[in-house]
Amino acid sequence: MENKTFKKIVIALLVLGLLSLYLSYTFNACLIASFAKWRQHPIVLNENINLHYTTSVRVVPLLVGNESFSDASPKYRFFREQGLRPARQLPSALIIGVKKGGTRALLEFIRVHPDVRAAGNEIHFFDKNYGNGFEWYRQHMPPTLEGQMTLEKTPSYFITKEAPHRVHLMNPSTKLLVVVRDPVTRAISDYTQAISKKPEMARFEQLTFVHRNTSSKLTRVVDTSWGPVKLGLYAKYLLRWLKYFPLSQFLFVSGERLVVDPAVELKRVQDFLGLKRVVSEKHFYFNSTKGFPCLFKSEGHGAPKCLGKTKGRNHPRIDTMVLQRLRDFYRPFNLRFYQMTGINFGWS
Numbered sequence: 001m002e003n004k005t006f007k008k009i010v011i012a013l014l015v016l017g018l019l020s021l022y023l024s025y026t027f028n029a030c031l032i033a034s035f036a037k038w039r040q041h042p043i044v045l046n047e048n049i050n051l052h053y054t055t056s057v058r059v060v061p062l063l064v065g066n067e068s069f070s071d072a073s074p075k076y077r078f079f080r081e082q083g084l085r086p087a088r089q090l091p092s093a094l095i096i097g098v099k100k101g102g103t104r105a106l107l108e109f110i111r112v113h114p115d116v117r118a119a120g121n122e123i124h125f126f127d128k129n130y131g132n133g134f135e136w137y138r139q140h141m142p143p144t145l146e147g148q149m150t151l152e153k154t155p156s157y158f159i160t161k162e163a164p165h166r167v168h169l170m171n172p173s174t175k176l177l178v179v180v181r182d183p184v185t186r187a188i189s190d191y192t193q194a195i196s197k198k199p200e201m202a203r204f205e206q207l208t209f210v211h212r213n214t215s216s217k218l219t220r221v222v223d224t225s226w227g228p229v230k231l232g233l234y235a236k237y238l239l240r241w242l243k244y245f246p247l248s249q250f251l252f253v254s255g256e257r258l259v260v261d262p263a264v265e266l267k268r269v270q271d272f273l274g275l276k277r278v279v280s281e282k283h284f285y286f287n288s289t290k291g292f293p294c295l296f297k298s299e300g301h302g303a304p305k306c307l308g309k310t311k312g313r314n315h316p317r318i319d320t321m322v323l324q325r326l327r328d329f330y331r332p333f334n335l336r337f338y339q340m341t342g343i344n345f346g347w348s
Contacts, residue, residue: 091151098179180255186255204316208223234334
């Protein structure tokens with residue numbers, strides 16, 4: 001009798017031991033599975049919690065160097081797994097001018113936006129390389145994903161006679177951005193860049209004027225054939241573009257305000273391009289040495305970035321009488337430009 005009881009006790013203990021092992025295994029397996037799901041889909045305890053981020057938007061370039069889509073890099077494996085295939089597109093928006101107005105600053109600032117992909121260099125397609133064809137132009141654009149916008153900047157387009165018609169042939173719905181600046185300051189900036197490359201150039205005051213015979217006497221007049229002066233006749237060039245594009249497809253960006261308050265101008269740019277307002281005050285800081293706003297982060301850079309050393313050069317001192325003569329010369333052209341755009345830029 002005692003042997004039978006002992007055997008029953010042993011069997012019961014074995015059953016309980018096996019049951020304990022089974023329950024322990026099942027619990028651990030469920031715990032591991034739950035943890036894996038939690039890592040993929042973290043539980044949000046309170047959707048109303050305000051999260052404060054100190055970092056700014058950064059775009060990871062789709063192509064680096066000579067990398068192609070066929071590369072087996074992690075980001076491209078991810079794109080393929082998600083069914084996303086970057087493709088090069090012709091630009092749907094162009095920064096067409098003006099030279100020394102702030103076009104490079106605008107390009108670098110708007111490239112922070114994750115939905116904007118821009119060619120880093122000036123392609124000069126619509127002025128110098130048009131004969132290469134649109135396929136050549138497309139191949140010089142960065143790859144984009146669906147929903148991203150392709151942008152290109154070449155400020156000489158604004159003054160190129162054939163450019164409006166050529167852009168219209170590409171896409172009559174192209175959005176056009178024009179960065180303008182006080183034409184007197186712009187002319188001095190243009191000259192400053194030129195003399196940095198050619199120090200033997202004549203002084204600004206000498207190049208600004210030519211001597212002409214008027215009323216049997218020799219008179220100094222503003223030389224409208226000189227590039228730095230001629231380019232400031234904005235109304236003249238805008239007329240060519242308005243033959244092919246309505247005013248609604250233009251956005252005129254103030255070069256002065258782009259320096260003083262870049263976030264405000266970038267809000268206008270994002271609205272014009274139909275983009276969500278992502279680029280804001282948090283992306284900028286003012287560099288007192290350069291006298292220019294810089295980015296805390298830019299496309300492809302994790303550290304703060306300012307425009308190159310060629311930006312923010314010190315202008316030479318110009319005779320005040322020359323400056324006044326130039327302001328008087330530009331005044332009627334500026335007023336005409338204000339009337340055409342509906343914007344008073346406040347240039348004296």
